[in-house]
Amino acid sequence: MNHPFEHLESVYWVFTQLCNDECDHCYNSSGPQGERISQEDCFKIIDHLPPSMDRLILSGGEPLADRKKLYAILDRLEEKYQGEVEIMLQTNGDLLNPERLDTLIDKGVTRFDIASIDRYHKHAGGRLMELSDLFEAAGVDGQDSDPLIDKENYVKNKRLSWGYWGASEDMWLGGNWARGRALEKDNWMRDPDHNFCAILSGARNFLGGYDDIPQEISIQLWKINPCCPGTLFPMGDARKDYIPDVLLNVSKHPVFQALQKGEPWEMGKHLGISRQEAKVKTQAVENICLYCDQFFQENMQDWNTGTFTPLPVVNPSSAD
16 A cells, blocks of 8 residues: 555544434534434445554444444444454443343454443443443453553454543543534633644544654544644544545645654644734633634634635545
8 A cells, every 4th residue: 555544543433413312512512403414424434444453442422322323333343354453332321221232242342342331421420340240241341441552552452351530620521622512611721731633533643753742633524634633724624524534634744744753832833823922812712622622713724614725625435
């Protein structure tokens, strides 16, 4: 493969915002009325994924609240990758039962992360022992309780495993992100010195090249993002854009080059906006994600309207 982005280490895809819960700290406003896209659009997104990946994380919302679509996605992924991609499912665990667990395993899921073991979710971690028994009965190893973050723990590691984690005041709380319902409910972290961009699920290394943090992009429904919170304007539309070409295009843009380095305060360097000026603006809005939104609103309207000059998008069928 000659294309520099036809292999990706990790893709995090929120394919639905439908959820059985409606948490106040949710960064994408998931819930019973959460936004959804069609199965047809999901298949288009799979067609636009690169031909080679190490892992794909399917998340929500709650994936099991959109079961028919989840199962169809898993079948389509098997058709495309023939088991060569590690499929991970991030779920709150509320809707998991023996029959559904067996189905998910049969359809190729090898890693389950229960993302609700905290006081913010409906059951506040109360199902942990029940879930532990459920996984043990199905032969799913629970020794790796922490999320599979280090590359050596997930790349080509096809054994069945599960883990758990949850939101805290310091980490993985929607308040870090100042997005969705967390912002709406005034449940976000007011810390202008906290650089979410430089840590896991931030933008750093979304284009790859660093050894200390996994390379990962995020797709929020159809929006291609360099991070889980997402930039105000996405990098592309996964329903119609070939994802490796989107990444090649943004890799040449100074704003996304700064995000790749985990340096959001340098996004405007090419425009004459100093790091000090960016820091002052962040102090005013009290959160790095809100500064990023403000920067995009003030300086990236051409990106949003498509008046920039992108590289031509190659049809996936002719990308060889």
